[in-house]
Structure formats: structure tokens, C-alpha cells
Amino acid sequence: MSNNNRRQTLGGLSPAMLNSRQSMGPARIAMEGKTAGKGPGLSGRPSMFPGNVRLAGPATAVPRRSSAHAKAGGPKHDPRRIGDKAYQANCIRTLIAYLSTHGYDQPLTPKMLANPMGKDVINIMHFLMRQVDPHCKNQGKIEDEVPALFKRLKYPYTISKSALFAVGSPHTWPGLLAALVWLTELLYYEEKAEQVREQTFDDKARSESNFFNYVSTAYRHFLSGNDEECAAVDDAQTRVFHDRAEATRTRNAELQQENERLAAEVEAMRSSPSPLEEARAKHQEHLSDRDKFRKLLDNLQSHKEGLQRKVAERTADLRSKQQQLAAIEQMRARIAAQTVSRDDVIRMNHERVKQEQRLGAVASQREALDARVADQERACEHRLDDLDAALQMYHSAADRLQLIPASAKRAAGIQYEISLDRSGTTAHELINIDLKGVVKAGLVRVREGSGSRARELAEEALALQEGLDGAQHSASERAEENAALATQARTPCLSMTVAQLERQLAASKEAMEGDIRARAAEADALKGVVDELRNATCHTIAGSEAAILALQGHAEEAVRANEAEAEQLNGDLAEALQALLDHKLHLQRTLDHTHSHLHSTLDNIAATPV
Structure with a gap:
């Protein structure tokens, strides 16, 4: 009873709307896929199932694909070279690249996809269907779900059920491979478009979008009579609001601290001496130091020149001493070759005494000359x-x-x-x-x-x-x-x-x-x-x-x-x-x-x- 009262607060419902709650057809599933992907508290990529407005109708995000809708007059001719081996190899590489980068958990090789087994193709189709709609349960038959999926996605060519009964046969696999590659390209495009939308949204627009998704999801669960899901969505949104409020308070506290720090820094800069004056004083000090260093360099250069002159003088003295030493060595050699007798020793002693006396006289004479x-x-x-x-x-x-x-x-x-x-x-x-x-x-x-x-x-x-x-x-x-x-x-x-x-x-x-x-x-x-x-x-x-x-x-x-x-x-x-x-x-x-x-x-x- 309480549930009925709560539902009536949203306005009067017609009998047709009340009856629609009992329908679980594809249209309802498409709406769930669309809104669940954007609902708060639910993770994952937004749904691309048939209810997605962006992929259906004239205003779709892929106008190039929407222009190729099939007409009632009969099937269109496929201009792609699906029978070409090179084209098939290129499609296989594209499919493997997408599956390997998006978490496909089954072994996959180009040789395997060149002549695949029916089980492998079914696994790939189920994986791609989950990429289109994360909430897809895969409860129906593959030969019924796949044609319906491609039809809702406006695939311009018809996929027959007979092709799905023998998915690995050589005459049916090329067309099915081209359809799978078309689906991967559509998924690539949707990812890029979603990134662009997220980049272009600001915080306010993103918040409004999230809140709209929350309201639409809650209202959808309300209309479906799923009170537990509705309460879960409410709790998730409440947690989001609490987290956002806590983040805002934390950010405000950080901004307040940053403001106080900047105010203290500004006050310190105002009370401290001017950086320009300090820079000028340092500049003058550097100029003074530069002049001092230049004077020091000049003095060192003069000192260096003086030392070089002294080195030259000492080198000349060294050469003179070496010449004298050579002369002395020659004289020693001459003396060593001479013979000395006792009379020569006595005579040399007398001569030494005389030379010492003469040397003393010469030294005194030299001192007198120095004084003079x-x-x-x-x-x-x-x-x-x-x-x-x-x-x-x-x-x-x-x-x-x-x-x-x-x-x-x-x-x-x-x-x-x-x-x-x-x-x-x-x-x-x-x-x-x-x-x-x-x-x-x-x-x-x-x-x-x-x-x-x-x-x-x-x-x-x-x-x-x-x-x-x-x-x-x-x-x-x-x-x-x-x-x-x-x-x-x-x-x-x-x-x-x-x-x-x-x-x-x-x-x-x-x-x-x-x-x-x-x-x-x-x-x-x-x-x-x-x-x-x-x-x-x-x-x-x-x-x-x-x-x-x-x-x-x-x-x-x-x-x-x-x-x-x-x-x-x-x-x-x-x-x-x-x-x-x-x-x-x-x-x-x-x-x-x-x-x-x-x-x-x-x-x-x-x-x-x-």
C-alpha cells in the first residue's frame, strides 16, 4: 500500500502506462541498458543497446552509418570485398586488436579466426554484445539475438539466421566477420565520443547529468515496481552526495589553509625588505667583488711576471753553476791524474796558509769596497x-x-x-x-x-x-x-x-x-x-x-x-x-x-x- 502511495505522488498514470509495467520486451531492455550505464553507483560503460538515442535516428553520433539504412525494397549489395583474403586478414587483425585491448579472456590467434569454430564465434559475439550493453544476460538464442542487435544498431546489411547456424563455414564466415568488424568500429567510435563528451563537460554539467541519470534510473525502477533497486539507487546517490560534500569540505579546508598560508606569505613579503633593494645591493656587492677580483688578477699577473723573471734568472744561474761544476769536474779529473810527493804536500800546506791569508785580505778589501x-x-x-x-x-x-x-x-x-x-x-x-x-x-x-x-x-x-x-x-x-x-x-x-x-x-x-x-x-x-x-x-x-x-x-x-x-x-x-x-x-x-x-x-x- 505504501508503494502505491509513493508512486501516486509522481502524478496520475494512465491504464496504458500501468499496463506497460508488466512488459519486459526489447524496448524496456533497451531503456534499461541506456540508463543503467549512466546511473550513479553503477560502474561500466554506457549502454549502446537499441534504446540508445545517440545510435538511432537522424541525430545519431554516427551519421555516416545511419545514412546506409536498408530499405523495404530488398537487401542492398555489399560493396566491401569480403571474399578477398587480404581484406579478411585485415578484418581479423582489427578484431583481434579490439578484443585483446578490451579484456577478452579466450585464446585468440589469426589462424584460429581464419577458419573458426562455432563456439569461438559465439563467445566473440557474446563479448561484443556485453560491450554494447553491459547488462545483457545472453539468455536467448544467438541466431535470434544477433540479427535483432544488428538491426537495432542500423547495420545496413541483413544477417540471416542460416548464417548463424553454420558460423564457421567458408561461405558465411566472411560476411559475419565484416559485421563483427563493423561493430568493433562502432564501439571504437562510441568510446572516442564518450571521451570527448567527458572532456567537454564541466563540473556543473557533469553534476546535472549525473543527477538526471539518477532521477531517470530511480523513476524507471519506480515504474517497474522494483523498490529494492530504487532504494539501492537512492542510497548510492546519497553516498555520492555525502562523498561530494565531504570532498567539498576537505577542499574548503585545504583552500582555507592555502589562503592562510598565502596571507602569511604576503604579510611576510610586505614586512621583509624589498627584493629589488636586496638585488640591487647584491648587484653592487657583485660589482665591487668583480672590481676586487680584477685588481687581484692584475696583481697576480704582475706577481706571475715577477716570478717568471726570477725563474729566468734562476735558470741562468743554474746554467752558470752547471758550467762551473763541469769545470770543477774537469779539474778534479786532472788532479786525480797527477802524482803528489811529500815535498809537494809541504809546499801545498804553505801555499794553503798563504792563500787563506790572502783570502782574508781579499775579504776585508771586499768589505771595504762594499762599504765604499x-x-x-x-x-x-x-x-x-x-x-x-x-x-x-x-x-x-x-x-x-x-x-x-x-x-x-x-x-x-x-x-x-x-x-x-x-x-x-x-x-x-x-x-x-x-x-x-x-x-x-x-x-x-x-x-x-x-x-x-x-x-x-x-x-x-x-x-x-x-x-x-x-x-x-x-x-x-x-x-x-x-x-x-x-x-x-x-x-x-x-x-x-x-x-x-x-x-x-x-x-x-x-x-x-x-x-x-x-x-x-x-x-x-x-x-x-x-x-x-x-x-x-x-x-x-x-x-x-x-x-x-x-x-x-x-x-x-x-x-x-x-x-x-x-x-x-x-x-x-x-x-x-x-x-x-x-x-x-x-x-x-x-x-x-x-x-x-x-x-x-x-x-x-x-x-x-x-
Whole structure:
């Protein structure tokens, strides 16, 4: 009773609808296959049985197949080459590929399908029917179900029951094989279409589709009077809703945690220093490190060059020592070939004593020469310091006179700057410029030009002085005349004329005196410049040349003395070494002779009869 009340809540049902609940025909089975494949809680592929709208009618998903519907006028001619062996082999490969990739559990080989048994064909048909409708029970006869299945799937050619009674015969198997391959292609197409539909659905559309499938399935079970199945579908959908709600809550919690983490990260990024500033600071630090590394590389390169020079020097010393060692070995060979007597040993001892005394004297002489060389080097340094001070005075005077640099006003393109190279050994190496040919000649030209200009200014000053004296004399005469005229004049107009003349005379006198003073000052300045140039040039050049010559003489004398002393010491050392070697060889031979004489004496004593 309760079931009837629940069913009546869906609306009034007509007697035809109530009677349809008792029908279990193929149309009802097709609807079950269609909806069960999409119902919630039921796994598997959607049904392709005859009730599937996508595979039947003008709006089917395979319009290419639907256009080949059979007409009532009679069977259509099959254009496929089903009798061709190559075509059959290709169909067999296609069928085996589909069955092996979709879970067919029976053994299968191309040879087996070339001439199959009836049982194998029936198993393949049952498997493909389950692929079309997963809920197919296979309760009827195969010769009835297969033609009906292909007819509902709109297969364009007729499959006779007689072909199914002898499925493995050569005249019926090619057509049945082509039909099975057509069915596998249809299943392939349905799988691809389902994948595309699933990919194009979003979550909302998929949820609505699942809910629609649930409602349709539940309503179908309700109409069928199957309350247990309806309750199972409700429970399955409830579990789906619970699982979806739990997944949503879990996702919300995860999103909340992710949101909190991102908020903390944003806050940390806001409170932390700017990455751009850190990057700029690191960039500046890297630039500083790069400059330091470049300086270090330059220093290491300089150090490497210095080490290479030292290696070259040590290599040269090694070659020299090897040559000396070879000479010593030759001398030892000569000494080893010589014979030494007792008198030679005594003589060599006396010579060794003399050589030691001579070596001591030479060593003391060398120390004295070293001290003298050190004194001369210090004197050279003092002379170089004096020369450097003189050059500084010369440069300051030349700067005041506008002679340096070469682009100065009075330099006339001549290089008057002098640089001192303390490492030089000659006058040309000490001074970078020709003093006599360039500096002195240029200064002489400047002095002569300044002297000629001073003479011209002196002559002009003398002429101006003479003009001034004449003007003063004429002014005194005019003053006397004006005084006489003043005493004689009585009218105001004459007095005014005399006053104007006196003012004009005084103004011209003052202007002339100012001009004379300016010319005299310019002449004095030029004279001072000429005198300063003359004194500075003469003193600087003379002092520099004298200092350079003195330093050059001292340096050459010191070099000659050192070379002579070194040669003398080398000779003395060679003589002393030769004497020592001779003495050693003489002693060795004397000892050998004494030893042999002693042995011979002992042998004689032993041989003497007692």
C-alpha cells in the first residue's frame, strides 16, 4: 500500500502506462541498458543497446552509418570485398586488436579466426554484445539475438539466421566477420565520443547529468515496481552526495589553509625588505667583488711576471753553476791524474796558509769596497735628491714664466718639462730630454726675445721720459706766460680762458705721467723676467749637468771597481780551490804510498827468519 502511495505522488498514470509495467520486451531492455550505464553507483560503460538515442535516428553520433539504412525494397549489395583474403586478414587483425585491448579472456590467434569454430564465434559475439550493453544476460538464442542487435544498431546489411547456424563455414564466415568488424568500429567510435563528451563537460554539467541519470534510473525502477533497486539507487546517490560534500569540505579546508598560508606569505613579503633593494645591493656587492677580483688578477699577473723573471734568472744561474761544476769536474779529473810527493804536500800546506791569508785580505778589501760602494750610493741618492729639488725649482720658475706645458703662452711648442729617472745609469737615461740642444737653446731664445723686448720698452720709456721733460718744460713756460697774462688780464672772460687752459694742461700732464709709469712698470717686469730666466736657466742647467756628470762618474767608477773586485775575488777563489784540491790529492797519494810502504815493510818483517 505504501508503494502505491509513493508512486501516486509522481502524478496520475494512465491504464496504458500501468499496463506497460508488466512488459519486459526489447524496448524496456533497451531503456534499461541506456540508463543503467549512466546511473550513479553503477560502474561500466554506457549502454549502446537499441534504446540508445545517440545510435538511432537522424541525430545519431554516427551519421555516416545511419545514412546506409536498408530499405523495404530488398537487401542492398555489399560493396566491401569480403571474399578477398587480404581484406579478411585485415578484418581479423582489427578484431583481434579490439578484443585483446578490451579484456577478452579466450585464446585468440589469426589462424584460429581464419577458419573458426562455432563456439569461438559465439563467445566473440557474446563479448561484443556485453560491450554494447553491459547488462545483457545472453539468455536467448544467438541466431535470434544477433540479427535483432544488428538491426537495432542500423547495420545496413541483413544477417540471416542460416548464417548463424553454420558460423564457421567458408561461405558465411566472411560476411559475419565484416559485421563483427563493423561493430568493433562502432564501439571504437562510441568510446572516442564518450571521451570527448567527458572532456567537454564541466563540473556543473557533469553534476546535472549525473543527477538526471539518477532521477531517470530511480523513476524507471519506480515504474517497474522494483523498490529494492530504487532504494539501492537512492542510497548510492546519497553516498555520492555525502562523498561530494565531504570532498567539498576537505577542499574548503585545504583552500582555507592555502589562503592562510598565502596571507602569511604576503604579510611576510610586505614586512621583509624589498627584493629589488636586496638585488640591487647584491648587484653592487657583485660589482665591487668583480672590481676586487680584477685588481687581484692584475696583481697576480704582475706577481706571475715577477716570478717568471726570477725563474729566468734562476735558470741562468743554474746554467752558470752547471758550467762551473763541469769545470770543477774537469779539474778534479786532472788532479786525480797527477802524482803528489811529500815535498809537494809541504809546499801545498804553505801555499794553503798563504792563500787563506790572502783570502782574508781579499775579504776585508771586499768589505771595504762594499762599504765604499754603499757610501757612493748614498752620495748618489743625495745628489739625486738635490737634482730633484733643483728640477722642482726649475719647474716652478718655468710655470711662472708660462713655459710649461708645451701649449703654454711662451713655450712655442717646445717641451721644457724635465723628468728624472732615478734608475738610469747615464745622463741620457737620467734626463728624458736634451738639455743643451732643446731646453738651453729654447731658454736662450726666450731670453733674447725678452731682452730685445726689454730694450724696446726701455727705449720707449726713454723717449717718453724725454717727451715728459719737454712737456714739463713747455708747461712751465706756459705757466709763466699764463702768470704774465693773469697779471695783465682784468676781464672775467680772460681769467676763465686761462683757468681752462691750466686744467687741460694738468690733465694732459697726468695722462702722460700715467702712461710713462705703466711703460716703466712693464719694462721693469720684463727686465725681472729676463734676469730670472737668465739666473734660473744658467743655475739649473749648470747644476743639473754638473750633478749628472758627477753621478755618472761615481756610478761608472763604482761599477768598474766592483767588476775588478769581483774578477779578483773569483781568481783568488779559483786559485785557492785549485791549491786545496792539489793539497788533497797530494795527501791522498802520500798516504797511499805510506800505506803501501808500511805493508811491504810488514811483509818483509814477516818473511825475515827468526
